[in-house]
Amino acid sequence: MRNADFHTLDVKLCCERKLAIYFRSGAEYNGWYMLEGRKIARITIPQGRKPIPRKTYKSMATQLKLTVDQFDRLLDCPLDGQTYRKLIEQQL
Amino acid sequence: MSQPPARFIDYLDPDRMRTVQIREDYHLALRSVNFTRGFALGYGYANVTGMPLAVPISALKSRLLPSPLLVIVEPDDDGFIARNPDLPLYGYGDDCIEAIDALKIEIETLYTDLLEDDNLTEEWAMVRKLLHKMIAPRS
Numbered sequence A: 001m002r003n004a005d006f007h008t009l010d011v012k013l014c015c016e017r018k019l020a021i022y023f024r025s026g027a028e029y030n031g032w033y034m035l036e037g038r039k040i041a042r043i044t045i046p047q048g049r050k051p052i053p054r055k056t057y058k059s060m061a062t063q064l065k066l067t068v069d070q071f072d073r074l075l076d077c078p079l080d081g082q083t084y085r086k087l088i089e090q091q092l
Numbered sequence B: 001m002s003q004p005p006a007r008f009i010d011y012l013d014p015d016r017m018r019t020v021q022i023r024e025d026y027h028l029a030l031r032s033v034n035f036t037r038g039f040a041l042g043y044g045y046a047n048v049t050g051m052p053l054a055v056p057i058s059a060l061k062s063r064l065l066p067s068p069l070l071v072i073v074e075p076d077d078d079g080f081i082a083r084n085p086d087l088p089l090y091g092y093g094d095d096c097i098e099a100i101d102a103l104k105i106e107i108e109t110l111y112t113d114l115l116e117d118d119n120l121t122e123e124w125a126m127v128r129k130l131l132h133k134m135i136a137p138r139s
Helices: A008-019 A054-063 A068-076 A081-091 B024-033 B037-046 B098-115 B122-134
Strands: A022-025 A028-035 A037-048 B005-009 B017-021 B055-059 B064-076 B079-083 B091-093
Touching: A008 A022, A008 A028, A008 A037, A008 A068, A008 A081, A022 B017, A028 B098, A037 A054, A037 B024, A037 B098, A054 A081, A054 B064, A054 B079, A081 B079, B055 B098, B064 B122, B091 B098, B098 B122
Parallel strands: none
Antiparallel strands: A022 A028, A028 A037, B005 B017, B055 B064, B064 B079, B079 B091
């Protein structure tokens, strides 16, 4: 688990760039991963945390239907948007 | 608003549930030194031993819940995380109260999101149905 390596803002930027998630800001950031016009996964990102607490990090991974390892890879770059889409399609 | 009687898991004796009457809003109960015994012990466990705390809530920020919703609050590094096992949501905060409040907002915003349209997977449609049962209609 690489929660200590990332700031919550890194997660937000990664989700915006790779997964095209649009976030609404409030006390926390909320956004949906959409696939073919349907709401698939909804992630909540608390504002301004580094390191990201472990259970929160795991919860964010789970919300995106990823394992912690896959989430690490998503944030670390090797897991791109297309691969993420394939992983999701396998689960539908 | 008076609170219904609540039951708490006693983590020193997990087979036992304590039934307590919360005399104030739970925010005040958590902060007050005039705790009912069950609440005080539960809050202590969450801080001291790292054990989860089960807190029934009977209202969101702006909506009522017809039946109390059980929220599990656990320490998460320097803060706290609040969750309900049936919902794909969490609330994070520097203390228990902030975490529960964040979860309340999460539940409300998710419900609003799910009512926006019908472009949902089966899983989210089920969550919407569940929330519909959990949340009282606006009067």
